[in-house]
Amino acid sequence: MIKTVIFDMDGVIVDTEPVHRYAYYKQFSELDVEVTEEMYTSFTGLSTRNTFQKIKEFFPVVQHEVEDLIQRKRTIFNDAFDTKEDLFLLEGVEDLIKDLYANDIQLILASSASKVTIDRVFTRFNLHQYFTHIVSGEDFPQSKPNPAIFIHAASLSVAPKENCIVIEDSTNGVKAAKGAGIYCVGYNSFHSKMQDLSEADLVINEFNELNAQKISQL
Template sequence: MKKAVIFDMDGVVVNTEPLSHIANKKFYDSLGINVTDDVYSTFIGNSDKNIIQKIVDRYGVETDKEVLLEQCLNYYCDEFDNDPNLELMPGVNDLIVDLHTNGMILLLASSSSKIKIERVFTRFGLYPYFSHIISGQDFEFSKPHPAIFMEAVEKSGFTADECIVIEDSTNGIKAATAAGVYCIGYKSEEDSLQDTSLANEVITDFKQLSFERISDIK
């Protein structure tokens, strides 16, 4: 019986991917670099600091990495704060409430920086539902490295077999699999470049999940 659900955030809990793409495009333009969609898709699921490292390595940007990270986050926060249409992914709030009401332990394991997570959780009132919030900011390696999910399993108080992960990115699904956790891949139309084939199962609508459905996963 599954006892804990570990959620990714961007593209799973909240539809920040379009917003992030706009913010990142402005950031890349400010650096004078062209990041193609194919390259950008490989960044999805990575922590902000690891994305910055990849940009420095790939494009030879010479600005200090801490300065670059601050600039990147500033672009994101500006877009976030000025986007009145940002919403949770369809059906995910009902699922979160259903799981929490029935005693399922919920954790967040997101590659996003803490400032991004705080903005999302404050805006949508999510803090009461989650026992632990884990940011990729605190890890040397980001997804597909399994460290963040291994930490989430440990904090849940259960074994990996008693947990599931809900992920939308190729890197995230690889990380969950490497951590030995059952992974449900969420496939939305906007994430067509993300490969969910390694997930144990794939959903396209959160109405496909419920407390009863998840708790009975073997």
Template sequence: MPLKAVLFDMDGVIVDTEPLHRKAYFKTFDELEIVVSEELYTSFTGASTKRVSETLINEFNLDQTYEAIAGIKRSHFKDYFYNDDEFDLIPGVRKLIEHYHENGVKLILASSATMVTINMVFEKFGLEQYFSGKISGADLKESKPHPEVFLLAAEMAGEPVENCMVIEDSTNGILAAHRAKIFCAAYRSPHSKNQDYTLADTVVSDYEDLELDKISKYF
């Protein structure tokens, strides 16, 4: 049962866009002249821009529509995305992607991000050449921890689930892989706070530990 396909989550696994979202949101709050506490900001984790905007409108009695607020936030995000010097791929991930690709392992991106953001990341870092497919959870009915995104990714790779591996960093993503019955490697990054790795099949803090010779014992 050799490993034939690796299904990558994106945020927290390939790049970490969280600091950019944070900067973009706080710049938006300044423009709206509102003071958002850390506690309120933390409650936005994993919420869509639309939901955050609606919460702000209710919380601060704002006159703007949610589209207007989301528009401001998106333009700031784009600006940071292309111009923030600290924004880069997660250490070691390019080498791992190249390693799989050179060894004939199919790569599929299975992310909850929108296709617009996925394409921005792929273009900026030149990742298109390595991946044979991309799926945005934003286009699906169900989101993680529902297994749909990973089952579709395995299907896209044309491989049975037992020949696939998921690389994830979040509780919901790990649970989704577990429900899809796909081997899951959890990446524990310096940024992952309060994530539960219990259901992962292996946990690594360094991508070198996911090279084929190191994981061959599982497949």
């Protein structure tokens, strides 16, 4: 029986991808590098640190320190986030979160996003009350598909990892969940393009396909 649900955030709980995309491409323009759509898509699920490490590998012309690149991107993102009015939770996810919480299923967040970004999202949508733990990718040297973030999240569960599931929307996220040995629900998010969810144990298109009763029996 499932006792804990581990949620990804971007593309699962909220779609901040357009804000991230705006911030990244504004910064790429400042750095005078041309990032293709294919390359940008390959960054899905990576932390900002790992993304800029890859950018520096691809574009040796970028001489800035990774920490400086991270801070600049964070500034652009935060400015855009604070002025963006059309930012909503993804359809059906709030009902699912409340249903799980009401049925005593533990909720843990494991997101590649920074703690600052997670806190902004959780504060804006009043989500802190539902989650027992928040795990940020910035605390791990390697991003998804490395399974470290999910191994750690599962260690915070009230039950063994066999009684946990992960909800993910990205290729890298699904690989990380499976690498951690955890049952994975792939969410075929409209907002997450060109992602391969074939390794997921179950794929859903809408959150109304899930509820506490169904999840507890997975």
